[in-house]
Amino acid sequence: MLKLNEIHLGDCLEGLARIPSESVDAIISSPPYNIGKSYESRRELNEYLAMQREVLRECHRVLKSTGSIFWQVGVYADRGMHIPLDVKFFPILEDLGMIPRNRIVWVRPHGLHAKNKFSARHETILWFTKGEEYNFFLDEIRVPQKYQNKKSWRGANKGELTCNPLGKNPGDIWLFQNVKHNHEEQTVHPAQFPEDMVARMLLSTTKPGDTVLDPYMGVGTVAVVARDHGRNFLGAELDPSYHAIALQRISGEPDSEGVFPNLKTLRDYTARTGDPVEKFRFQVQVGKKPTERSKSRMFDEAHHLNELHTRLESEETAFGQRVRGESDGPHKLPSQQKHQLATGDDTEPLGLF
Template sequence: MSSPTQISLDTIHLGDCLEWLRTVPDNSVDCIVTSPPYNIGKEYEVRRALKIYLEEQTAVLAECARVLKSSGSLFWQVGSYSANGSLIPLDVRFFPILEDLGLVPRNRMIWVRQHGLHARNKFSARYETILWFTKSDDYIFNLDAIRVPQKYQNKKSWRGENKGELTCNPLGKNPGDVWIFQNVKHNHEEQTIHPAAFPEDMIARIVLATTNAGGVVLDPYMGTGTVAVTSRDLDRRYIGAEIDPSYHAVALRRIAGTPDENGYFPNLKTLRDYCETHSEDPAKYRFDAQTAKVASGRAKSRRFSELHHLQELEDRLRLEEGAFGDRLRSISEGLPDIERYRAKELDEVPTLFETEAV
């Protein structure tokens, strides 16, 4: 094994992450955030027996723990492993591995997905998880940098000594541990050739909360460069590795932010950013995942905030719970035409998560 050496910041290594991690110096990284292969047979991974997969991941995590500063944080975003009809949440298996490495659990965030794996013999999967562990109890957490609006932003006390004063933090509230950032799929301006990329807003929340300006952010499974681009835009440094040459090339193109020799960008967001900076017509260029005849400017984007999607989720759940309660009451009251009721119910339930054009 090679000894850790000084590495260049703001670079993405092309190759195996475990070999590369062994070259990273001890206690040199402020934050590690990634989504490792789920071992479910995606195009960018080789499916292995779960035991072997977890052994390999343990080796990677051991190196991550070594390079993390004492004030540092690690975010490990995972889904589920399915085999022979069973479903194993991977965070359940990763949790004790991280504890055994001496890391301290801080949060288990639920990332609600607008769409997910459909199922017939069990409930459909509609969320993934993000495990947050720290190296010690002396860690960075910049809450003010990530606050979100209060439900009643200007609510004031109406009695007592504090009458007329604000009863909440004017900067906003803690966003909590249920996140509903939009999934980067079709018609999302950040979409690249990678089938499972992070949304930049979600990485921004993690980076702003757990690092300071100039801090070093590491992603051992860099993919098409979301962590690198987001860290750079937030005045942080980045390092990482990616084993797939095609993803690595896209990451470098996103960082460069310029069109290739054929006038193509890695995604629509990079195209729009370039055109806004250079006062160019977006229709002059194309991007890798383009399906429309021409690229549009950001004025035509229909991007929505996390709060928008959270409100839609709450409305949807309230609707589903109410409809189910009505159905139970109709059964208990002995109403004969349940099938007609179901048909009427489905006709009245709007489609909540429609595809959003960009």
């Protein structure tokens, strides 16, 4: 039997077979997309989906009746076709008797520009529950209202708050920053979950002491978030190098040469021990020395949602001006937005170094 807070090194089906039935409170994972990335082997789509059906059948077995599964997927591209994988996974989960609760859109406002179709700018998280009675803790994940202290100005409720003082439901469109260059969570893994996004899924469906499973653990993000929020974790990882990184992130300790798997683990360690950050290095470090977290520029999801709204509004306004003949060029935008649209570089400088 797989022990709590253990990551099986090997095939996920082998790891799942070692987990008792109905012992897991939530499953949070992103399976390989079958697009030929360095950490996966490409298969014919039907073969890939058959394998995923077997994995999900085991996930359903180990999940408690009140449990949830969050399955984050992108697209399968083949000979110019664009096949959203959530469309293929939806019937697999329904066939297991699971109940759909949300289709969450994770907006990815940057990326490669397509030439013969619209550029892909989102991925999907499918949230299914095993039964009708399931855990959902909205108060744990509320976000600020647009007008947080808005009050009624007439009627019987005059002067009273018109919104929940704890905040609002975050909705089903998420814009957590992608983990890539200049992000303190970045490791050598090319497709990594943002920790804050995992936290939203975990906090909304589990309580302290519950158990969270990721059958495709990668470099251990789900395990790290579970640890940080008082949950237990289980998982599996096939790649020995990713497995080793996951274990080091969980331990929070440097290796024998004073190197950490990412800048966040380094900063957490020095904040805990009082050691200077300059004493250590991290795996994806390029050039500059690490700095303390207090000197970095970090932006939350609300900031990125606002930036996206502003950008999309500007793009659509500029397009409308063009088609109505009110503009002699493709865009009439501020110079910074012109640069972003021309280059696709709309990342916020996080100043992590």
